[in-house]
Each structure stands twice: as structure tokens, then as C-alpha cells.
Amino acid sequence: MSTTTYREAMRDALAAALRDDDRVFLMGEDVGAYGGCFGVSLGLFEEFGPERIRDTPLSEAAFVGAGIGAALGGMRPIVEIMTVNFSLLALDQIMNNAATLLHMSGGQCNVPIVIRMTTGAGRQLAAQHSHSLEGWYAHIPGLRIVTPATVDDARWMLQTALDDPDPVLLFEHGALYGAEGELTDDLGPVDLDRAAVRRSGTDVSLITYGGTLPTVLAAAEELAGRGIDAEVVDLRTLRPLDDEAILGSVARTHRAVVVDEGWRSGSISAEISARITEGVFYELDAPVGRVCSAEVPMPYARHLEIAALPSVDGILQAVEELGLRG
């Protein structure tokens, strides 16, 4: 075990993948000479050179599409998109090609690409750099959506993603990059089909992923002080959802609050809530609660941004509304 940051863990993962497999290369805007917009790929350009740490023009559609083509051509591209908002410029390629080619070719063209992007708010980057659209992507069959939330997952999810024969979108919450945590040195590839219970509890299941995991864990601690024993489920993968873990947890606690930095309407939290009612309706002792971002484009002003995002207080209130009082 050693203490490291999420950013360094991700960088270690990239370096290891580049060292282990010649087919792996990283491409994206300013991943090379600049070291990555968020510094994730700092130093890799020097070690692996401009062919494998490939700076691209600001052409999200072309370089994501090129990643898809390269994957079809036998490579294992890792494509970095600066933020999830920019990925919309490449949405055609992600949706109409990466997610779809295997199926419309009758199983001939699998696309082993990993697309990494920053997601989420919390850094006053306003309405075109701060959204959480991973839930949107989770709507699309053919994609795997993963959301590392811990240092270990940042370090060890990438390899599993690269081993996947199909496209994987990896969402890194911007607020997590500087987060420090204990890194398990030889954990090895993470099973991306499985959610993780980050805290066991008996009274309520707090279901979340990615950037809101620390918030939820903090809320769980606060609840513990009030005599409420919360279980925290880190989804890790938004598609495919680990129904077994979600439903299993709710079946134990009989109450659920889904915490999702995405907007509430038509969100992954809505999907999870629906699955809970479909799967364990008769285990529910309260309606499923949700804590989501306010339905506004993310504002710049600090206090407004904070007000728009899921918070410990918001989670505590949602738990209280379930009829749970310590």
C-alpha cells in the first residue's frame, strides 16, 4: 500500500498499459507536449514519444473516429476527450460507430477502444465544462460505461477496459484528480461487471458512483453519528449495471437513496430507481429517494455551483424523508 493521487494512479495505469502492449497508444488534445489538460499524461510523451502519445487537432469527431478505425485495424487506442461536454462533438462516432458497428456488421467488427474523459463539476468551470453526461452514454447499448471513484479503481480499471473487446467509456471526475488515497499495489485488473460496497450498513442503501462517492461516504459517516447505518454502493460501471449488487443491497436495507451528479430527469438515477421498483418492490419500506444536480446548466458562481450539486446535507435530508430518523 502506498498513498497516491487519483491523477497519479491514472497516469501509472496509462504508463503500464503503454509498456505492456505495443498496440496501445494515447491520443487526444494536448495529451503530449502539454502533459494533458489535467496533467494526467504528464511525462508520458517523453517516455513513449509522439507516435504513441499523440496530440490531435481540436477535431473530436475525427480523432475519436480515428480511434475507432484504429481499433478496427487491430490497435488498442486510448482516446482522451478533454471534458464530457466536448465529447458531444464526437457523439456521432461514439454512438453511430463505436457502439453500433459490432451489431450492424453481424458480429464482425468489434471496436476495442477506450475513451477517457473528464466529467463533473466543482471547479467553477461553468456550463460547458462541468456536466455529468455519463448517464446519457449509459443509455446506449454496445458501450461499457465505467466511472472509477477511488485511487485503486483509477489505477486498475484501465487494464480491464483495454482488455474489453468492445468500446469502453471511462469517466474521470475532475474533482477526484487531486484526491489522495491508499493504492493497493498489486490489485490487478478490476472486474468491471461488479459494483463495490464501499461501506456496509443495514438501514439504507446509498447508491452512487464516481465523483459523488466521497460526498456519499461523508454523509454515511454523519448518518452513523445519528444512529443510522448506511450502506454505500459504488456502482463503478453504469452500463451494464450490476443489478445483483443494487438489488441485493436494497433487499437488505429496504431503503435506497440514489446519488447522481447528473440531472434528475431521464437520468441513470431514474434507471436505478426503476430497477429497484421492478426488482425488489416488496422489499421497499419507503419510496426510492434521489439526490441529483439541480436542473440548471452549471453556473459559474461558487455558491450557486455548490447549491446545484449533490451535498452531504442533501443526502441527509433525503434519508430523513424516507422516514429514517436516528
Next chain:
Amino acid sequence: MGEFCMPSLGADMDEGTLLEWLVAPGDPVRRGDIVAVIDTEKSDIEVEVFEDGVIGELLVEVGTTVPVGTPLARIEGATDAGRRSAPTSPPVPAPQPVAPAEGPPRGVATTARTAGRVLSPIVRHLADERHVDLHHLAGTGPGGVITRRDVEGAPRSGPGGVAAPLEHRPTRATPADGRTRSSPYARRLAAEREVSLTAVVGSGPGGAVLAADVPAAAPVDRDAGMRDAIARAMARSKRDIPHYYLQTTVDLGVALDWLRTRNEACPVVERVLPAVLLLKATASAAAEHPALNGWWEDGHRPSSDVHLGVAIALRGGGLVAPGIDGADQMSLTELMTALRDLTGRARAGRVRQREWTGPTITVTNLGDLGVDAVWGVIRPPQLAMVGFGAVHDEVLAVDGAPAVRPVVVASLAADHRTSDGIEGAALLSRIAALLQDPDALDRPHPHPTGGATP
């Protein structure tokens, strides 16, 4: 081939839980045999079969709660003729939304009736809001289903057709449709623990019952479930039945002297309570006054048989009023035996279906509690309730001189739709007269006596 269906055992029963099968496939049954025990909100009830035949497949497992009309078992070899020849089946006191003049025998659900019970949430809501009695509403939807328009066009059952103000909703979150607001988990736990949710006070939002509110075991719940059942039945009675009231004071001097002598002469187990005299007198009088004996089921259905309901207070609260069939035909000893048996079973929660649904008139006797008189609330679909207060001494003019006599105040609450005061008065007078001739009263087939009227 016939079906044995979940019977409706009262106007307020929508579903029942099968507690016990008393027969097995292959058992021959005759009409009237008790074949199963059903749990309702009020009581465990032994239910009978209405056909001759052989029990075929059992369709519902013990412990299952099903809506009224759901087939519970098949009956092989049952004939239509057998089904028709059930004239002594009492009419169905259960709701008949689509009002056939000649309803099917009780327990045999028809499609229309089943369909009529399918009520959409909006229909329930509207009916509740507008005080429309869905039980008496014919549905125009497919299969007789009651539609929103049916409710909107229906007369309100509140006084003067004006919607009564919404009743205060109690903490116990039971809307008018009888469905309790609860979490799904609580609902499931309640089913597993055989707890009636209507009896549970919820701690959740809007009084919703949460899992923690569901007690570990059932016993306390029946009372509250019964309270609700009584509440519904009595509210319906006061809503639907135009009551009128009469009272008279009956001299019991002769009857009690007679009884004292009789009881002294016989073993303690054969002693007869004074109440039995009152019951017998009421039953005999009722037989002669069909305007007050029978049911209101889509119109007046007088009965020539007397199935005498007896209000029995339960320990710990609650009230049931099962009946004694043919009470007018019994000797006092027989009636006493029947009353003792019925009281014991009622208090043990084991009343038979027929006793539950059969009564044609009911007696309530609050004499033990020392009240002078009782003004009863008629139990739908019956037509009258006879009440007795405490036997007490009064100074009466006897043969032109004051005399202290034991008396009882007999009262009558009757349905003005089927009788007028003159008939009610005749019934009370007849009761009083019969009580002046205990010997005649004790005969299994009493004849009219010309006894004095107080």
C-alpha cells in the same frame, strides 16, 4: 362441475384469506357442508358449500388472500339443478353492483359481479369524494365495470344529495376503499405475519405503515380491523337506512317468576338466562312481522324464517352479531344452548359463515350494563334491531293499584323503507305480549297468545 368461490361475507368484505381446508380432493360434499375456514377482518369464518358433489382440485393454497368471487376449489359432479335447488340459501348480503333481480346463490361469483368489483383508482377516488355507494351502482363499462362516468352520474348517498364534508382522516391511513397506505415491504411483512394492515398505525409520511410499524405477531390487529369493519357497516347503515324508533316498557314479573321456578328445578347447566326469554319473544314476534324481518337487497326481501342475530360484545372491545337460525322454532332450553355455543365461538373468533351472513333481525341486549334502553343501529342489510335495557324494578299500575314490578324497556329501530310505525308498534306489542306467557314461549312452536299488553 361447479366451483366453490371465495364468498362475500358482508357488505364490507372485498377479500378473504383461506385459513384452512376442511376437505380434501375426493371428499364427497353436500350442500351446506362446511368445507373451509376463511379469515376476514372480523373473524375466522367456517364457510359452506352450496352444491352436492365431490371436491375436485383445490385452487387456492392455505394462507392466500383472494378477492371475493375467486374460485377456491372445483366441485365435480355438481349439477346446475343442484345449484338451482338452493332456495333456502339466504340472499346475498354482499354487494351486488349489477343488480340482477334473482341473484346467483351466494358464493358463486358471476362474471358481472367480479367485473363490477374491478374499480379503477379514479373511480374509487371519485366515489369517495362524492359519497357514491359503489355497491349499489350498476357499471356501464365492459363486463359491467363501473366507469368514471357512472360515478359522476350517480346520486350521492350523503344527506339530501349534498356531498357531506370530507371526513377527518384518522391517523390510521385507511382511505374509504379500505386500502391502507403502506410501504410495499410493510405490506409483504404484514402478509407474512398475518397482520391486518388496517389495524396498524403508520409512522411514515401521511400515516403510511412502514415495516417497523408492523407488529411481530397478529393478535392485536383483529380488534382494529373489526373496529374498521364496524365503522364501515354502521356508517353505511346510517347513510342508507332511514331509521325510526319506538319503545315500550314490558312487565317481566310473570316471566321472571316463571323462570326462577324453572331454574330452581333443573341442573345448573340447564338454567336459562332471562335474556333468552327476550330473544325467544323477539324471534317469535319477528316471524309474524316479515316487514321487519328480512333484508333490503335491491328492494325489500321479507323472510318467513327467523335467523335471530345476537349482538355479542367481545372481550377487549368490538362487537359481533352472528345469528341463530330458526330461533323462533326453538324451546327456551334449545335457544339457551344455542346462545351459549354461539357466544363462546364468537368470542373465540370462530363464527360460521351462515351465522355471519344469515340474520334477518338482530337483538341487542345491554341489560348487563345497567342502561335503561338502547337505540340500535340496524345492521345492513337487515330491517330492524330490537334492543333491551336492564331489567329493573318500577312502580306500575297493576289492577288499578301501584305495584313494584320488574320491567325492561324494549326498543325498536326499524327501516322506514319497509315498515311504518304501526307495524313497528305491533312488533313491540307482540314481544311484550309473548313475555306474559312464558309457558307458551317455551313451546317449540308457540301459538299466539292473547296475553295482556302493558
Next chain:
Amino acid sequence: MSPLDPAHGRHLLEQMLRVRRMEERCAELYTQSKIRGFLHLYVGEEAAATGVIEQLEPEDAVVATYREHGHALLKGTPMTAILAEMYGVAEGCSGGRGGSMHLFDMDHGVYGGNAIVGGGLPVAVGLALADQLAGRPRVTACFFGEGAVAEGEFHESMNLAALWDLPVLFCCENNLYAMGTALARSESETDIAAKAAAYEMPAWPVDAMDVVAVERAAARAVTAVRNGGGPHFLELRTYRFRAHSMFDPERYRDKAEVRTWRERDPIDLLERRLRDEGSLDDAGMAGIEERVASEVDAAVAFAEAGTPEPVETLGRHVTSEPTGGGVR
């Protein structure tokens, strides 16, 4: 103009006729409801694909559009598999999952009909990038219509391919209409080759009603691309004789215009030339037609005998089978 090698000339003619006769039958089958969905026919444009693909090696890649029946056939996909795909049966080259617009055939380097205009270009660039990174001497031919020139993906892809010197041959089939919108109504600069040239890649227009001219241009371009010359661009000037798809009232162009272009039907042009040069006689022509007709008949019979995929396996091919297999 020097005479064509007779055998090669007849081969080109037969290739174009295979495409033409197959598609004519497709149109008929469409009216019989045997083929559904959109059906975009290439009739009139056969020389473009025939001339280019004739110059490709079997291992080279083709990325095409929803008007790609000819490209797949010419690249080697059996006509039986193409017809079966249009019938939506399991024997189809895409297993019945793609249909007319999405013919895929990895065995013959057919990377699909892409039905998003411009959507195939970045993928072609990526295939070329993989080849470059892997040091493979493969050429990726990317076909698209002139409508795609208005898409951002076109410009991004031109830039990226030129920037990275990728081995991709862009083949713009300029049939003058983006569905119903004439080129001049959608482009400020209608010289498409000039647009490509602005990205610093060799680009020139070709008379694509003349298969020989196309073949000559393609030979030059393919050789250059394969030899590390970076991306090349051919503007193949052609014309679509039939409607855009089966449902198209063709209000946007004169019948006279269509008649004029039909006079330069690429098949007629080549046939006349071969006859003029003494390389083809009636018997030779009849022999070609007969071979093509029997191939089409066989393909239709194959498709007719096809087996629909069982609905139970609906969820296949959403994720790869070895690891996943289920619906993700």
C-alpha cells in the same frame, strides 16, 4: 486513346454489369416487398467503384456509404451474401442485422456501408492510422458522396489524414445531388478537388462515367498512397440515373438532364468502345449478360432460401461474444 486490353476491357464491363443487373433485380424485389428499408441504387455510377476497386489489393480496405452494394460486390463479397443481407436473413454478409445500408465483410476488407453522411471518413482515417502504426502497406479507400463535403467530419478527416500522412484514398463520388440538393445549392465552392487540395493532399477530378479514366487515376493514386505518399483524393464526377432511394419523386431535377447523362452511361460507353476496338461482339456480350443473369438468379435463389435468425438470439452482437455475449 490507346486501345484497351480486350480481356481486361471485357472484365471491366462484366464487373459493371454485375453491379447494374444485381441492383436492377434489387429494385424489382423491393417492389415485391422482398427487400425493405431504404434501398439506394448505384445505377449510373458503376464506373466509379469499378475503376477504383479494380486497383485495390484483396487485403486493402473499403469504407463506403449507404449506396455500397456495388463496392461490396466489386471488393469480393459474394452476390449471394449481399442479396441475403437485403433479405434480412442469417446468411447475409452482416447476418441480417445491417440490411442494404450496412454491408460488412471482413474477409474482403469491406468495412461497411456507413449511413451517416461523413461518418465513415474518420473511421477510414483510423484504419489508415492503424496501418501506419503497424507498418502495413495497406490502402484504405474511403468512398463518400459530395454531400459529405459539407460535414465537419469531412474537413476534420482531411486535415488529420494529411497532417499524419495516412495511407487513405478519399474517393468522392460527386453525383451532383445530395439527395435532392444540387451541389451549387449547398456549397460556396463547388470545386471539390480544390477543397481537398487545400489540405495539402494530391487531389484531382476524374470523369467517372469512363471506367478506364477512373482506373487510370486510381492506379496512380493507389500506388502513391501505398508507397507512403500520404492521402490522395479523387473527385469522381458521375451521375445517379435512378432516384435517391426507392421513395423519391425526383422533383429536384429535369428528366432532360437525366436523359443527357444517360447518353454517357458508363456501361454503354465501355461496350461501344470495346465493340469499336473489336474486343467485343454480340456473342461475347450475350455471354457476359448470361453469366451475370445466372449469378443474379443464383443470388436471389440463395436469399430466398435463407433462414431468418431466431428471435431468441436478438441480443447477440451488442457486445462481443467471447467475454460478453449478452445485451449490454
Next chain:
Amino acid sequence: MTALTESDARDLIAKVLADIAPEVDLDGARPDGQLQEELGLDSMDFLNLMIGIHDETGLTVPERDYPALSTLDGAIAYLAERTA
């Protein structure tokens, strides 16, 4: 008929009542209060009590003696006296 002490008589009443009215709490009843009120018994219950006493002891309590048994103390004393 065996003689009953007051304690035996009380136990007998408790035993018989356990069948008639299982929930009654004899200890919670005032010994000099009206039995029917204290224990919530009605006339049927009282009759059943008499029957029960008869079954247990063979003692027949005539109706005219009922007033003597109207309190718990009275009933105990009566039974002790009658069985003595």
C-alpha cells in the same frame, strides 16, 4: 364434596374463569367490588362460572344465592362455607 379453604376457593374461581374469560386478571380485581364489573363478566359468563363451579366441585349454587357471590370476597366466602 371436599372442603375448600378460601385460598382453594379463589384458585377454583381463577381456574374456571380462565376458561370463560382467559384475559381476566383476578389479582387486579378489587376483592369487594362487583365481580361482573371488575372482571367485565356478563350474565352468560356468570352462569358459566356457576356451571364451572358445579363441574369442579359438584356444588349447585341456586339462583337465589347469586347476590352472595356478587363480589370476589363474597364468592370465596360462599364457596368455603358451602363446601365446609
